[in-house]
Amino acid sequence: MKDTDLLTVSEVATRSGYAASALRFYEREGLVAAQRTSGGQRRYERHVLRRLAFIRAARHVGLSLDEIRDALETLPSGRTPTKADWARISRGWRARLDAEIAALTTLRDGLDSCIGCGCLSLQRCAISNPNDTAARFGSGALYLPKPLREEPKAG
Numbered sequence: 001m002k003d004t005d006l007l008t009v010s011e012v013a014t015r016s017g018y019a020a021s022a023l024r025f026y027e028r029e030g031l032v033a034a035q036r037t038s039g040g041q042r043r044y045e046r047h048v049l050r051r052l053a054f055i056r057a058a059r060h061v062g063l064s065l066d067e068i069r070d071a072l073e074t075l076p077s078g079r080t081p082t083k084a085d086w087a088r089i090s091r092g093w094r095a096r097l098d099a100e101i102a103a104l105t106t107l108r109d110g111l112d113s114c115i116g117c118g119c120l121s122l123q124r125c126a127i128s129n130p131n132d133t134a135a136r137f138g139s140g141a142l143y144l145p146k147p148l149r150e151e152p153k154a155g
Contacts, residue, residue: 006035006043016052023052031055031069047080061093062100062147103145108119 002054009020016023026032034042050071060070071089075081082092 005046007046007048009034009042012044012052013049015049017056018052018072022045026052026055029065029069031065031072048079050086054090057090061096063093099147103147106145108150 007015009023012018012023012149013020018026023032023042023044027034032048034044037043037072045152054072055068059126063071074089077083
């Protein structure tokens with residue numbers, strides 16, 4: 001590989017939309033790799049742009065950094081991943097995305113009356129909560145669809 005095939009931090013940041021600090025963080029987390037010049041500057045192979053796009057998509061789906069790392073570790077190390085490689089590791093997202101889409105659709109369709117917050121402030125709430133009866137079921141926005149109530153997974 002020629003040095004001209006390698007990208008600087010600035011070039012990767014511009015092309016990927018990630019801040020340089022995010023690139024360094026993902027490198028520390030083992031999600032991307034960089035080579036070092038004799039002067040210690042980072043240089044990235046072009047295929048890191050695909051990995052960064054994958055990370056962005058995976059985060060939007062709700063995958064934790066651990067889940068993303070596990071998925072990326074299944075990619076071949078001796079070659080640039082192919083479309084089939086990416087399809088294989090993203091196949092498991094379908095059910096997760098379907099659940100998220102259904103939950104967001106439910107939320108969208110109920111926004112004109114209630115978002116399930118349990119605040120009791122609406123005079124005519126489509127999801128009534130008189131006398132705060134929802135409190136006996138736990139805390140949080142209990143009437144939101146379950147995928148929208150859950151905390152994002154850590155790291």
